[in-house]
Amino acid sequence: MTEKHAPAHPQPQLGHSMKPRQLTMMGLGSAIGAGLFLGSGAGVQAAGPAVLISYLVAGTLIILVMWALGEMAAANPNSGAFSVYAERAMGKTAGATIGWLWWLQLVVVIAAEALGAAGLLFSVWPVVPVWALALLFMVVFTGINLAGVRNFGEFEFWFAVLKVAAIILFLGVGAALLLGLLPEVASPGLANLTTDFAPEGLGGVAAALFVVIFAFGGTEIVSVAAAETEDPEHSVGKAIRTVVWRILVFYIGSVLVIAAVLPATSEALASPFAGVLDAARIPGAATAITLVAVVALLSALNANLYGASRMVYSLAGRGEAPRFLARLRGAGVPMAAVGVSVAFGFIATVLELLFPERILPALFQLVGSTCLVVWGSALVSQLVLRRRADRAGTPLPLRMKGFPGLTILGLVLLAVIFAVGFSAESSRVQLFGTLTLIAGIAAACWLAARLTGGARQPN
DSSP: OOOOOOOSSOOOOOOOOBOHHHHHHHHHHHHSSHHHHTHHHHHHHHHGGGHHHHHHHHHHHHHHHHHHHHHHHHHSOOTTHHHHHHHHHHOHHHHHHHHHHHHHHHHHHHHHHHHHHHHHHHHHOTTSOHHHHHHHHHHHHHHHHHSOHHHHHHHHHHHHHHHHHHHHHHHHHHHHHHTTOSTTOOOOTTHHHHSSSOTTHHHHHHHHHHHHHHHHTTTTHHHHHGGGBSSHHHHHHHHHHHHHHHHHHHHHHHHHHHHHHSOTTOGGGGSHHHHHHHHTTOTTHHHHHHHHHHHHHHHHHHHHHHHHHHHHHHHHHTTSSOGGGGOOBTTTBOHHHHHHHHHHHHHHHHHHHHSTTTHHHHHHHHHTTHHHHHHHHHHHHHHHHHHHHHHHTOOOSSOOTTTTHHHHHHHHHHHHHHHHHHHSHHHHHHHHHHHHHHHHHHHHHHHHHHHHTOOOOOO
């Protein structure tokens, strides 16, 4: 897993100024976004309180994926992360395909987060039009990402701290409401959880599963940021352990409160956090939680822009993207890589003006389930690379426990999720779109390698 190959063209090196605390909070920042603050309500509507089963399944999977990524990232911290590991394990075309797939996913998500944050802010401050707010957000966060990883990491740290504080406060209010500790507010008790736990049966749990999977997407960015972290061999393991349990506590805890307070038929599930706070009779709750959701989306945009720029920078360094994208400027920032990663976000502001609410939903049909493919590639790569390292007697700074059983368990869970997805009409179209996209990217990467005669090994 730690074999070194001398590249034909030396790749410029990124800095290592990101602190472990910033790495940890970046993982939280990329995963705690609209999927929690808004999407959790859609999950409860789809499955009722049984959405907790969906969260447990997806939570188990993301734990296994992050453990696998942690082992590989500690052994080989690289801005290409799972793309590089896939290349080492399965070949050049596989690595390039995974890298471009993830980059494309983030490019679309960045645009969606800018537009989503703008729409939410417009709902409480209808002064500046949505497209103009989205354009402003893109300009600001492009500037932040061009300022250097230290400044970016600190900004993301405090963004994530604000979100975490809001969630902790929400959990406290929710617990007090359920326990009947709020004055002049009757507790709803646990009737919503026990009366009709799974109103839509297994089908509802399956439908909610894809909502939950999308919500957890982005956690893998920790493995990308490891390349610019101080002492990555030690900080990566700590960050991954911390990110995983915090995400599970925040997600499962929040959804438990939401499902207990709001029945699956409640219209308040459109904005579930605000609905719970309204039930607790907290004045100004809807506005406050909407602003927190805006911050959550912008924080995720910030982290995803970082991840996208580093992935395409790595692809360029390995000869899988135009060479100019691997150039560093200023404070060790791949400025061209940042530029191409934000380009669609700027274009999306124009598309929003011309074709409101029509372009991004179509693109999400293609990229909505790409995180499942990325997670699967990480598990397969770890299975191959760990066995290769064990055969060679190569020491690893961080070893995933329960190998290979837990890695195989993760692959089995993924197979079950795909089977469930293809059996449901609501997710079948999305999965077919994703597989079509993967086939197109793989064919393009293979053809590019043939035309250029590229046979380089990953860094």
